[in-house]
Amino acid sequence: MKTFFFYKELCDMCKKCEIACVEACKNGSELTRKAAPFIHIVFGIDGPTHIQCRHCEEPPCVDACIGVSLYKGNYIVGQSEERCIGCLMCNMVCPYGVPQPVYEMEKMAKCCFQCGEIDNPPCVKACDRGALKLSFPQIELKKIRRQRVEKFIRR
């Protein structure tokens, strides 16, 4: 199960990922086109941070969806757009603040990988700093741990 990793110390807020997302979503549905980009780089409390669907293993938004519009697929949290009624329940429970209302369509929108590239999405490809990665948590966390140990030894 892959998820997104963000290294704030590498990010220089160039927002190429946002542009790539918008470009890739141009062929998506009307809701997707209106709501893109689905990644936002903002300046958080302690540096840059990303607002982006993590496609959780146990997504609270799926449990909360009273219209059974959001669903947990094999790799992603997807959305059957025609079932969405814009009730805001997903917005209410998402700890990452991801699903956002598209007011004129009275629907909620979030990243559903409409770019079609689940393994290497455009947002990750666009990041030439290596700040955004899509990886398996076990592998990525191991890497981070090893880096920390090496840093400690070198010191």
Add this chain to the structure above:
Amino acid sequence: MKEKIRYLIIGNCIAGITAASELRRLNPKDEIIILSDEPVPGYCRCLITYYLGNFIQENQLFSHSLDWYKQKDIELQLSTKVVGIDPKNRYVITNKRKKKIAYDKLLIASGARPLFFPGVSPHPDGILGMRTYEDAKRLIALADKGKRALIVGAGFVGLKTAYGLIHRGVKVDIVELLPNLMGRMIDAEASHRITERLTSHPLLDIRFNTSVIETVRINNRFRASLSDGTEMDVDFVVVSVGTRPNIEFLEDTGVKVEWAIVVDEKQMTTVEDIYAAGDNTVITNLLTGKKQNIALWPIAASQARVAAFNMSGRQMSFPGDIPMNSVDFFGLWYTALGEVQAEGDGIVHKIFSNDRFYQKLILKDDKPIGFLSVSNVNHAGIILSLIRERVPWKECKKHPLASLVPILQLD
């Protein structure tokens, strides 16, 4: 050891369906049976008011088709009401010629039904609650004939029903016993703002601090006498003053009931191998530590998942949750989390508002316990996680996404 374990689920709404699909995932070979007292397969109960208002079509209302049950190899018995349980011999008794159905593990997800009160009791010609697909169908038929409706109770269900009826061209009067909308999930200012928006609609009128004393059937209409002395002639009455759990069949089973079914963290009742989830249970309110019935779709789904894991012999626990709700109607978006009416010592209110929107965060002993928001609802989930984890206010302001939530930047 038996070859196949039989999981029996009473109730076919979100708790029953979530549990069934989780049980199937965890136990590919075992037998799963769902008993439903309704004649239709799985549908989104919360969407019936949208269906009433013609915002969605019938096919959008239904979420799980008969094919879905077949594909998952789940046996669905419709129009089957459970009338009793024998926990000793492990079977339930149904209303169909008292047929007995044996079980190895039982999940009670029978939900709740609308509450009526003396003076306003259900009437086949037009006094009803709003809870099921059949209620919605009846209400649509009534709304096509009648032009005037009375709704008792201005809670979430009452207001959403009113919104649906208005879209069918029915003049709606709402009578509410309390001085505000939505019971405990709102404060005075938000109630005032929302009421103003609602009553600006020509077809809607709300009376606060008023109750219905009785309704009489006169000339094919209903005459309602209100506590403020007025009499109102309406074509039909919708009662939405609360719910009560469907637990009558639990008599003499030893399952402990305190208003609703008492369950432990594993969702097991006081009787072995009988589990419960959904609107018919009381759960721990994480803010007060007290047992409380919080009837909410997401909570029912989480409870059902925990129950399914424990029924399959795995470990998972449900610690409890906080009251919350969110709604969209009349072009308004409203979200309320936790205890929004708290007053007294150690309570601090943080308010962020202008004439277009209104947000309020309630702190108790320097920790957020409640949040409500009218019209500006973005990132409410961030605050929900802060409330659930009881994060001190100073730490809240250090949340990585705090710069996005204006109310977290207040002093």
